[in-house]
Amino acid sequence: NAGVMQNPRHLVRRRGQEARLRCSPMKGHSHVYWYRQLPEEGLKFMVYLQKENIIDESGMPKERFSAEFPKEGPSILRIQQVVRGDSAAYFCASSPPGGSSTDTQYFGPGTRLTVL
C-alpha cells in the first residue's frame, strides 16, 4: 500500500515564476493537509482540504498561495510569483474519511522548493 506521494521532490524556481506542488494521498484517504517547514523550524499548518472543498485555510498566506483537491487527481498547492522567502519544504499529509482531530496524519516525503 503506497504511502503519501509528493512530486516533485525538489523544485527550483526563479523569483516571479509559479510553483506547483502535487500530493497524492494514501489509498482510501480523502482528507489532505499541507504544511510548510522553514529551515530549522517546525511545521506550520497551511490548509486542510477534502475532495472539492477547502475546509480550513487559516494558515494560508492571503496572496499568491492557493490549494485545490479535485474530484479526480492529486491535490495541488500553487504558489504564484514566488519570492525567496517561499523557499522551504512543503509537506502533504492525509487521513482517512470521517474520523476526528485525534486521527493520525500520514506525511509524504515533502517537496523542497528553492527560489533563486
Added chain:
Amino acid sequence: GNSVTQMEGPVTLSEEAFLTINCTYTATGYPSLFWYVQYPGEGLQLLLKATKADDKGSNKGFEATYRKETTSFHLEKGSVQVSDSAVYFCALSDRDTGRRALTFGSGTRLQVQP
C-alpha cells in the same frame, strides 16, 4: 491560541544512554498529543500519540505520558541507538474545536554516537 514548546537541541548522547526530550503545551481546549520523527531527507513519521490525560503512548521503545496537570508530554527511551538519530517533533491537535490542523514544536535534533 495553541502552542508547543520543546527543549532546544541538538541533544547528543552515547549509544545505550537514557533519552528525555521535554515537551510542554498550551491549549485552549483538551488536545490530542503526538510525537513525530523526521529522519534526514524524509517526511515525518508518527512515533506515538495519546488522546486523553494519563494515557501513555509507546512505540519502538519510546514512551510518552499525557500529563494534563503539568501540560506536558515528555518523550523517553531507556537505551538509544545510533539509528535513533533524527529530529523529533511534539505536536497537538485541538479536539474541542475539531480543527484538524496540527500545531508543532520547533523540533529537537538527537544525535547518538557509537
